[in-house]
Amino acid sequence: MTSVWQQPWFVPTLVVVIGLPIALIVLTEITSTLHRRGNPAHKVTRLLRTYVVPAGAIALLLGEVTRALDSRDFTWTNVVATIFGFLVILAVLNTVNLALFTNASKGSWRDRLPSIFVDIGRIILIAIGLAVLFSVVWGTDVAGLFTALGVTSIVLGLALQGAIGSIVSGLLLLFEQPFRLGDWLDAGGVRGRVVQVNWRAVHIDTGNGIQIMPNATLAGASFTNLSRGGGSFTVTTTVSFTTDDPPAEVVALLQRVASALPQLAEGSAPVAVPLGGTDYALSFDTRGPALEGAALATFRGWLWYAARRAGLALDGDATDDFVTPERTERAVLAIAPTLNLSAEDTPALVPLVRLERYAAGEVVLPAGVVPEAVRFVLHGAVSLGATLPDGAVVPVTRVEAGDYVGQTALTREVTSTNAVALTEVAVALVPTSTLDDLVRVRPRLAREFGDVIERRRDQARAALAG
The missing domain is CATH 2.60.120.10 (Jelly Rolls)
Incomplete structure (x- = not known):
């Protein structure tokens, strides 16, 4: 008579009876510790504790029961094994995402990798995982399926090479990331702040609406990232007075008003020059392109009052009904x-x-x-x-x-x-x-x-x- 411990079901049963509670207790403690510390890895350990480990134990016991009964109907056993395989794939995807992208250093290739590449990588991993799962559990021949998919991809690639080329150009632009959300761009006459970036286009807020510019267009043309100019941005504007106003007084007035702007970059000094006739050019540095509009609005408002106080004719008009x-x-x-x-x-x-x-x-x-x-x-x-x-x-x-x-x-x-x-x-x-x-x-x-x-x-x- 064969001893109990020599039975084929003894070791799997011992693993489930003793190993499952221990694994659940350990995973519970690890999850609680990670959650208290604010570590995002607690989501992976919670998935393992709640779903993966119990499903694996059930699949193991059900497989041993089916084998012990010598039953030819493995449907429920395969279903449970398939569910366990799905959960393992999900846990692997979450672990890879946590290890590579969740704690990525700012500016590293992991931080700059566009989300579309991450999604493509997930799809490939899921496809490989499902192929292995169905091949092992159900005995499915997946070689023919991959061959068909390969031939189909080649045909679609040749038929849509123009469109795919544009998409690939856009994806490469995203991978290089010459701009980020919030940056200000000047691209082909379109000037504004980047509010959204996806695999197809960049959405730019111009102040008069959202300009949608395809990535392929940006990839094939030159553009200026106004937000990467060393922290400051040069604003230039033109104002008019009259030929009777002394140029030295006008230049001093423009520089004095611009020097008091709250948007002015630290350590910068406005420069005003006469252009001839009644026009004068003023340039000053702000702390970024986002402040250009506010700086110009404030400057023009202040200049009106300052010109009236100085007796200079801004835009050819020196009248002031206030002083009577x-x-x-x-x-x-x-x-x-x-x-x-x-x-x-x-x-x-x-x-x-x-x-x-x-x-x-x-x-x-x-x-x-x-x-x-x-x-x-x-x-x-x-x-x-x-x-x-x-x-x-x-x-x-x-x-x-x-x-x-x-x-x-x-x-x-x-x-x-x-x-x-x-x-x-x-x-x-x-x-x-x-x-x-x-x-x-x-x-x-x-x-x-x-x-x-x-x-x-x-x-x-x-x-x-x-």
Whole structure:
């Protein structure tokens, strides 16, 4: 009589009875550990624990039972074995994807490999796995199938060589990856940001819609990747004034306005040159092509206000309905209480006051300069900010209608804060010489200005200390 351990079913049964629980416990612990650490490999181990290992155990036991009964009907055994084979193929695909692509280093060939190549590789692995599975489990002859597929591929390749050539050119372009999602391209007059890349075409957002450009077209032509220019992007624009405007003043105005743009690249300096006649060219560097539109919009808005303040005729028009004698007189009446003026004193001040407007975001008064006048806010709001050594700006206080900036004009001290318009701001400028005459006969006004200087100086120190 044959011993139990010598039976052919003993070893497989022992493997299932003892090995299955141990394997499940080990895989459970590994899965939990990987999941806590955020490792994507926990998905593969969970697949093994939940499906692959139990299906393998069932297939093993069912095969031994079928063999022990000497049954010729292997249908259910083959079905279970096929299911187990499918799960093994799935686990292999997930493992390969995890090992090669999930943790790929940025810029490596694995990171640059287009998704279409990955999909083709998956299809090939699935086809090979299915062929082996059906050949081993069901005894299917797959050699004829592969031969037929090979002949069919050759025929289709010859018939569609033009179309396939274009697709292959596009795929090679994707593999080289001269651009990525978010890059800005200039290709054949099409300029915009890449929003989608697939095996057939590149989708470019031009600002006026999505331009779909076939990969083969890009592969066969030259284009410019605007996002790979060293981190900055040069913006060029042309503006017009009049022949009566002094070119030196126009050039200085253009460079001054462009230098204050928030989109300006660090360390760059705008350059303006006259082109002859009424035209001037301005170029400046932004921190990337994506900021070009915002930079130009901000510049043109600020330039309108700056040209009016400088008395220059932007686009041949120097008219400004804001600056009128009536509005100047109303502004003087509004600031008269702050200057301790009586109704009889205001008419003499009207010819000395100048009105100005600033756009939102413009610098009304920079830090580190001695103001030539005190600016009384008529409407709008101004933010005072102190600059840290690293260039960051710390808000200090907010100045609104009825208050003023540039109070150190009276003491001839440099300003310690930047005054930036939060909205469109209208101010009334009282020159320093006029203030000197006022404080000589009004000592109280000098004390009030001194108190404001000290208060704002303390606010700036507190903001910087905080």
